[in-house]
Amino acid sequence: MISVFDLFKIGIGPSSSHTVGPMVAANLFLTSLRKQTELTSIKSLEIELYGSLAATGKGHATDTAILLGLLGHAPSSIDTRLTNQYLSAIFSNKQLNIAGEHIIAFDTERDIQWYGETVLPYHPNAMTIRVSLADDSHYQQTYYSVGGGFVINEEDATNPDEDHATPTIDSLPYPFNTAAELLEQCRQHRLSVSELVLANECHYRDQPEVFAYLDSIWESMQDCVTRGCQNSGILPGGLDVKRRAQALHLQLCAEKNQDIAKNDKLVAMDWIDLYALAVNEENANGGNVVTAPTNGAAGIIPAVMHYYRDFLPNYSVEGARKFLLNATAIGSLIKQNASISGAEVGCQGEVGSACAMAASALAEIIGGDPAQCLNAAEIGIEHNLGLTCDPVGGLVQVPCIERNAMGAVKAVNAARLACRGNGQHFVSLDKVIETMRVTGADMLDKYKETSRGGLAVYADNRIPTATHGVSVKYSQC
Ligand code: SF4
Structure with missing residues (x-):
């Protein structure tokens, strides 16, 4: 059974799958990346959007939701009156301050790719975040925004029998x-x-x-x-x-x-x-x-x-x-x-x-x-x-x-x-x-x-x- 805590969530408009989910995915990416390395070791970052996330992502503010998530904001706590202020440095200075801890060069035209014609196997709402690190290695995660703000990663998607979200x-x-x-x-x-x-x-x-x-x-x-x-x-x-x-x-x-x-x-x-x-x-x-x-x-x-x-x-x-x-x-x-x-x-x-x-x-x-x-x-x-x-x-x-x-x-x-x-x-x-x-x-x-x-x-x-x-x-x- 899905809990009331999962089904009803305070979030940000305009879309749970295209805005809330991608922002959550960006938060998850930072959490998982921190387990591998320091955020200060990031040299560059790329975002790839697939299927429906790419096809309607501009209208649903998917790109800005991911950027807000990478800045360290969460759907339940972000002050939506300040959204433009949070994003202005990215668009005017072409800089992304990851989790407020580490600034990298970031150009939304160059570093966000939209693959509307490509649907990944598990779900039409897919996205990949990839970083290159100081030692020239790469780290990436693919996430699926499966509706209602629910997000699963590639590992969850390929092991569907395991319930990663809620107790059995x-x-x-x-x-x-x-x-x-x-x-x-x-x-x-x-x-x-x-x-x-x-x-x-x-x-x-x-x-x-x-x-x-x-x-x-x-x-x-x-x-x-x-x-x-x-x-x-x-x-x-x-x-x-x-x-x-x-x-x-x-x-x-x-x-x-x-x-x-x-x-x-x-x-x-x-x-x-x-x-x-x-x-x-x-x-x-x-x-x-x-x-x-x-x-x-x-x-x-x-x-x-x-x-x-x-x-x-x-x-x-x-x-x-x-x-x-x-x-x-x-x-x-x-x-x-x-x-x-x-x-x-x-x-x-x-x-x-x-x-x-x-x-x-x-x-x-x-x-x-x-x-x-x-x-x-x-x-x-x-x-x-x-x-x-x-x-x-x-x-x-x-x-x-x-x-x-x-x-x-x-x-x-x-x-x-x-x-x-x-x-x-x-x-x-x-x-x-x-x-x-x-x-x-x-x-x-x-x-x-x-x-x-x-x-x-x-x-x-x-x-x-x-x-x-x-x-x-x-x-x-
Ligand atoms: S499912 Fe499509 S048409 Fe229906 S409310 Fe959501 S975006 Fe609008």
Whole structure:
């Protein structure tokens, strides 16, 4: 089971796989290099990006994320207001101050290579960092950013049977690999999904530590929505996408006490849209967001949790903890048995997964039993199956920002629909997760975070119409 500590992380936008993961990889590289030698022995450093990391890395700020990681910054602690200041020496002076300890010459044009056409065997998101050392030897590591900020190195990738990240599942009090096993554990031990996940989490950590982490995640989500409702302007990257959350927030606040809002039975939907837009605009702007379970889909779970906080009668901090714990079970099942990576299975793995996680969690909050929760999750995935990843310009803006609003509303609908039934459903959660995996494997690469198909080609006004339908390399357009 993937822990809540791994599935929900405070990170940096705009992408968990293309920004958070590469920054983590750079941190890991420095840690592993220190075990071999002193950082002061580095003469030069090169970065190679492969597959999707290269194809959409410019729009996702992959290069700058790696550089920030090499400067010694981590996704959870970096002050994103100072990002440009941190990077300025690299771009203006062509110098890289590795971990703040050792300065080398570094030219981003010369020392970062983009191999968008080359996909390494293990995963489409791959990167290699290589240094040459004072004794003329070289040291290099290849990392795979496998979605949601998770990173594995070449050794982990070539020994898949060894779980390098988390303790073995058998040592958990309530182990489960499938949704059927999860349901059986819940039934046998008369536990809700969130109670079961909490018991598993407390196998490794004290309950106060788990609760403190959950509270910090929820607090970060709320801070992110607040910032997103305050900030306006044009998002970076060149598409000239205008931020909408601030204006929508002002509009909804102004209408609050008017008849139009009081008589509008669907006003909550406008607020859910707002919460999702606020988070994803912050993400697109490179701000701090909670990876949930990815950055591209980071708005869905906070939006549904804000709906719970602001529109349902039974909100409590304990309920918010339950929400995140329940969502962890679903995210864990999808990550273990399919993927949460857009580069691997398309957007169904990002927005579809977040929708399923939020749907199951909300189902528990509104009184659903474990079977109804799993039904809600199944609905959340089933109606996102086949969803492609085709961000225009390689930027996590169009369709991503609005897609989170749609995913959040769909999650609420899925939870409500599931709770009107008895939990029995035609397609099981396990089957729909497997369908997502197989559909993702069948999906053409141009629909898997390469920005070479779909909206990325047909909706980008900067691409000449003559090239539509032709596989185009974005950087040539
Ligand atoms: S289209 Fe979906 S998977 Fe692709 S970058 Fe946007 S949110 Fe992520």
